[in-house]
Amino acid sequence: MKRIVKWVALVVVVLAIAGFTGFLYVVPPLTSTDPREFINLEASMAPAVDGIADPAVRALAERGRYVLLTTDCTGCHVTPGPQGPLPNMYLAGGRRFTTNMHGAVVARNLTPDRETGLGQRSDEDIKRVLRSGVYPDGRPIPHSAMPWAQFSNWSDEDLHAVVVYLRHIRPIRHEIPPPAPGVAETLVPGAIEIVEGINAGKQ
């Protein structure tokens, strides 16, 4: 009697493991596969500019929104979740990059939150990051993680429009840890960087 229970239990466990493995192998990694869903998500995350009272600022922010949206800033500056970015965390950052030369850097919070975002940064500070890859205190930003060298090709006017739009998105409290310099020991041989799927920020 005891023996049968043992055998049945073993069979059940083996079947469960095999079933789970099979399920894991077969189930698609993304629950959504419709391109339109990704495209609509991208646009719906970026808030519209209708609420801006000053018409000149609104017109500039509209341009800034177009530049920001089509440059795929959300490719890095959105908070990673289980199935891609968290839609309610537009530009709140948190994705961690382990780089070969510059240790770990985390995508910053670009929302106007005063403590954890860009709220206390001047326009010039933000433009200097996008043009020259330099933080307000002079620290350089690794261009292999943040392609500021490419964004430096924005005209001054587009750069300004981007900053105007960033001032008008929803502030989100999301604390981003400072960069951790150092040579990454965990890096796979031959790699430039690992774009990690985890959120290193704290809400």
Place this chain on the structure above:
Amino acid sequence: MPPVPSGLRWMAFCVVGLLPAAVAVGLAQSGAAAPPTDIQRLYDTSCGSCHGTDGRGHGPAADALNPKPRDFTRGTYKFRSTASGSLPTDDDLYRSIENGLPGTSMLGFKGILSEAQMRALVVYVKRFSPRFATEQPSPVPAARPVSTSPDSIDKGRAAYESLACGACHGEAGTGADAVAGGLQDDWGNEVYAPHLTEPWTFRGGRTAADVYLRLKTGINGTPMPSFADTAKDDDLWHVANYVVSLARKPVWEMTADEIRAHYSSQAKREAENPVERGRSLVNTMACGHCHTPADREGRALPGLNFAGGMRMRLQVWGDVVTPNLTSDNETGLGRYADEDIKRALTRGIKRDGSRMLPLPMGWPAYAHLTPQDQDAIVAYLRTLPPVKNQIPPPARLGFFAYLGAKFQMLIGGRDYPIIVFAGNAGSAGNPSGSAAAAQR
């Protein structure tokens, strides 16, 4: 030099921040040529990522920059108070470091570095070129300024025409009717005559005195000549006053109606010149960030611009290699129809009908490009010189790696990580000289 993480360099620099200052003052006074490592560290941290630690203007970030960072070893400097072809004075160099060059990635270090540190950098930068050891640059004699007036501006307009400024800068400085392309600097980079209606982009400054100096001393290394021998000082001042008078309003000073009118006329101009618009989009959208293979410092491999070949491991799906975007007929986009390119760019659907992930290729974002901008991107990609670089097909992960990655994603609730590899995985291989760098 061994690879030292830049953050550490920075911290070390802060700790010994006073030292280079003291050394700099000493250097400036004694003219000694001792190379204190603190100044070197200051240079490597503040200047190295663009100008390169060897001063050759080819730091890791240099490839994507327009204009390109100065190559200090040639001793050719653009913005000077000295005669055409001469070296700049220390004060000229100091000014560029302190105020930066507007419209470029060269930032002003005022407020970031101390005066002594900036002076120290002037000394350090000069050491890259042997010219400074033998030549003694001095400023051109100061001419009596002509203050602006309707009369001076009128004379300036006449001189602008007689000196044929419009050949490059266009009628009334707008770039219209100018030789649009084909200008090159001494380093072989394509350069553009600036729109004189946008003085906020004037690298050397936007005052009449600044413009006068450019006319008087030229911009070394570029097609912009000096007019010191071809025009009288007063006429150069008139032209300077005229150029300053051409300024249009920047968007940040416009009303809502003016902004809309500005963008619609800009779109009209872009429609007439889609390749230029496409170039600007492809550069700013950072297509080359992934579609140009890089070494381990993230420096683009030479000769492989937009030729693809960067290998990425998407933990779950396997290894993919970025496609070749050049116009090559066999391995690049030459064999693609316009519609194929646009479908990949904006819908994430490859030519064989298979689908892309929403990352790393940002097609869900690029889907929001206007049709005109999509056409412009295609038009520009068609002009990329062909590079033969056959890209290998995607490779799946092994059974257990696949299961492990999927477990992390579906049960662990993580987004999929991406490992970006150095070197070119395409058939063109790693260009000689860079292979070692790629594996370092």
